[in-house]
Amino acid sequence: MIDDTELLTRAAALVAAYTAAKRTIATAESCTGGLVAGLLTAVPGSSAAVERGFVTYSNAAKAEAIGVPMDWIRQHGAVSEPVARAMAEGALAASRADVAVAITGIAGPGGGSAEKPVGLVHFGLALRDGGVRHLERRYGDRGRAGIRRAAVADALGLLEEALGP
Numbered sequence: 565m566i567d568d569t570e571l572l573t574r575a576a577a578l579v580a581a582y583t584a585a586k587r588t589i590a591t592a593e594s595c596t597g598g599l600v601a602g603l604l605t606a607v608p609g610s611s612a613a614v615e616r617g618f619v620t621y622s623n624a625a626k627a628e629a630i631g632v633p634m635d636w637i638r639q640h641g642a643v644s645e646p647v648a649r650a651m652a653e654g655a656l657a658a659s660r661a662d663v664a665v666a667i668t669g670i671a672g673p674g675g676g677s678a679e680k681p682v683g684l685v686h687f688g689l690a691l692r693d694g695g696v697r698h699l700e701r702r703y704g705d706r707g708r709a710g711i712r713r714a715a716v717a718d719a720l721g722l723l724e725e726a727l728g729p
Contacts, residue, residue: 566599566602566603566713566716568713571603571713571716571717571720572603572606572607574717574720574724575603575604575606575607575720576607578604578613578720578723578724579604579607579609579610579612579613579614581724581727582612582613582663582723582727583609583612583613585727587613587662587663587727588612588613588614588615588660588661588662588663589604589613589614589615589661589662589663589664589665589723590615590616590617590618590655590656590658590659590661590663590664590665591604591614591616591617591618591655591664591665591666591667591719592617592618592620592630592651592652592654592655592664592665592666592667592688593617593618593619593620593666593667594619594620594621594626594642594651594667594668594669595643595667595668595669595670595671595685595711595712595715596667596671596712596715596716596719597619597621597712598617598619599712599716600617600665600667600716600719600720601614601617601619603716603720605617615659615660615661616659616661618630618655618658620632620651623637623642626642626647626650626651626654626668629654629658630650630651630654630655630657630658631650631654631657631658632647632650632651632654633650636650641680642668643668643669643670643680643684643685643686644668644686645686645698645700647668647686648666648667648668648686648687648688648698649666649688649690649696649698650688651666651667651668651688652664652665652666652687652688652689652690652696653688653690653696654666655690656690656691656692661692662691662692662693663689663690663691663692663723663726664688664689664690665687665688665689665719665722665723665726666687666688666689666690667685667686667687667715667719668685668686669683669684669685669686669701669711669715670682670683670684670685670711671683671685671708671711671712671715672705672707672708672711673705673707673708676705681702681704681705682704682705682711683701683702683703683704683705683706683711684700684701684702684703685700685701685702685703685711685714685715685718686698686699686700687699687700687701687715687718687719687722689722689723689725689726691726697722699718699722701714701715701718703715
């Protein structure tokens, strides 16, 4: 769990907004290991807004739990736009949620390459009423905790945007 007043405040506002809109959230998390779901569910009353979360840290989990095609993982890598989109769509399909956010990235300290450096994170956002959005961030090597915190903040931002104006 992230002990961060700013993020907890945003999470509380999100839970209130989704509850008021009668919409629910699912998460599919790899490099954040459930931090988004943990942050949202730290808010009292979050069961009205959080439908479920998937921690799909391994490639097998991505395929088995939320239906990411292993061919895509082999072809593009687990940290890629196609996989992030498939994670969001898969979380939506495997849940009753209205919105699903997905996160896959390289939090380090190892695991990076010239093409996919530490700090690269791909996000997917799928909406039950249609549409899948992708966001790519290159945070740089700001340490594992810094990358994961930044990814959680951006996932909250996607969920905020999904509610509309």
